[in-house]
Amino acid sequence: MNTPSFNELEAHEHFAKAINAEVWALLELDRRTAEQAERMVHAVHASCYHWLQVGTPMHRQRAEWLAARVYADLGLGEPALRHARRCLQLTDEHAESMEDFDLAYAQEGMARALAASGELDQARMYREAAESAGGRIADDEDRSIFQGDLTGGDWHGLG
Numbered sequence: 110m111n112t113p114s115f116n117e118l119e120a121h122e123h124f125a126k127a128i129n130a131e132v133w134a135l136l137e138l139d140r141r142t143a144e145q146a147e148r149m150v151h152a153v154h155a156s157c158y159h160w161l162q163v164g165t166p167m168h169r170q171r172a173e174w175l176a177a178r179v180y181a182d183l184g185l186g187e188p189a190l191r192h193a194r195r196c197l198q199l200t201d202e203h204a205e206s207m208e209d210f211d212l213a214y215a216q217e218g219m220a221r222a223l224a225a226s227g228e229l230d231q232a233r234m235y236r237e238a239a240e241s242a243g244g245r246i247a248d249d250e251d252r253s254i255f256q257g258d259l260t261g262g263d264w265h266g267l268g
Contacts, residue, residue: 118163125168128152132175136182146183153179158217166203167257170196170211177218182263186226193222213242217259225263232267 117122134142135149149245156189157172164172193215200207200215220235236259243259246252 121162123157125163125172128159129157129172129175132156132179135157136179143145149179160218163165165206166199166264167206167208167211170199170203170207170215173199174214174218177222178262181218181225183223184263184265186222189222189225194195208251209248210246210255213239213246213255214258216242217255219242220267221262221264222252222265227265229267232264236264236267 115125118139130151133164133204134151135145135152138145150258153172153176157169157176160172173192177189177197179188179195180192196215201213216235216239223229223232223235229236239259243252243255246255
C-alpha cells in the first residue's frame with residue numbers, strides 16, 4: 110500500500126483552495142448550464158467543508174460569503190440569506206482577525222442575498238453600507254477589486 114506524500118491537513122488546505130478556484134471560475138461564466146450551476150453549489154459546500162477543517166475564522170467567513178454569493182447569483186434567496194447571515198456573524202465575532210474588506214464583502218453578500226429574496230428595501234440599506242465600508246478599504250487595489258465586484262453581477266432588480 111502506498112503512503113500518501115501529504116498529511117490530512119495539507120490535503121484539506123489543497124482542496125479548499127482548488128475547489129474555491131473552481132467556484133470562482135463557474136461564477137464568472139456569463140451563462141451557466143444547469144449542470145454547471147449544480148456543480149457550483151456542490152463545489153462551494155465542499156470548499157466550505159475543507160476550510161472548516163483547516164481554516165481560520167477569516168477563511169470560514171470568506172467561505173460563507175462565497176456560498177451566499179453562489180446562491181444569490183442563482184436567485185436562491187433562502188440559502189443565500191442563511192450563508193450571508195453566518196458570514197456577518199463570523200465577521201462580527203472575529204472582527205480582530207478580518208481584513209478591512211471583509212466587512213464590506215459581508216455587507217455586499219447580505220445585500221445580494223436580500224435582493225435575491227425580493228427584500229429590495231433592506232437590500233438597498235446593506236448595499237449602501239457595503240459601499241461605505243468599501244470606501245474605507247485602505248489598499249487601493251483591494252478597494253478597486255471590491256468596487257468591481259460590487260458593481261458586477263445580478264442584483265435581482267436592485268438598481
